[in-house]
Amino acid sequence: DGGITQSPKYLFRKEGQNVTLSCEQNLNHDAMYWYRQDPGQGLRLIYYSQIVNDFQKGDIAEGYSVSREKKESFPLTVTSAQKNPTAFYLCASSSLDPATNEKLFFGSGTQLSVL
């Protein structure tokens, strides 16, 4: 089945530690996105990528980093510079077809908590 796989489902970070969240898609989508979701808030865009080896900052990129070495993969690193990392992180993808490029497909998310 085509879809987006995020792992792990739950992740704990120690003080000063970098952690990496995995996102893999087999939908053959060119564009991939990372969102942060906090209770009572909408989704906020962290980073996005429309092509391999290229990515752009979203609204809240500080304290995060990404890479896009393969079309299928878009890992997110939460660095120690992110002082409030506890949140639910969602990865999404979309095609670049003008007829469907604003339809997002989401993974099932990673809940990151601080120890």
Place this chain on the structure above:
Amino acid sequence: AQSVTQPDIHITVSEGASLELRCNYSYGATPYLFWYVQSPGQGLQLLLKYFSGDTLVQGIKGFEAEFKRSQSSFNLRKPSVHWSDAAEYFCAVGGNTGTASKLTFGTGTRLQVTL
């Protein structure tokens, strides 16, 4: 700047009753409008979208939404709610920008269904 307002944080309806979730938007041009649904601990799934044309759009799971330009609204409706509809619902607005990175999400409405 574009924005989305979902005035109702939490709504409770009885199974079999009708449902209307409110969404008001602000957008400087012709908007693209979306409703997504999120089950607990899961990613978001697209219910329906409005790009142009007929202002009443049909979606999956028996949902529909009506675009009212004069009221800047895109309310989601369902004639008869099922217990499985309990979830969080997000409205989003964007435009013909060629990328989902320009979508703005509302803060969500949590739907509880009583039996």
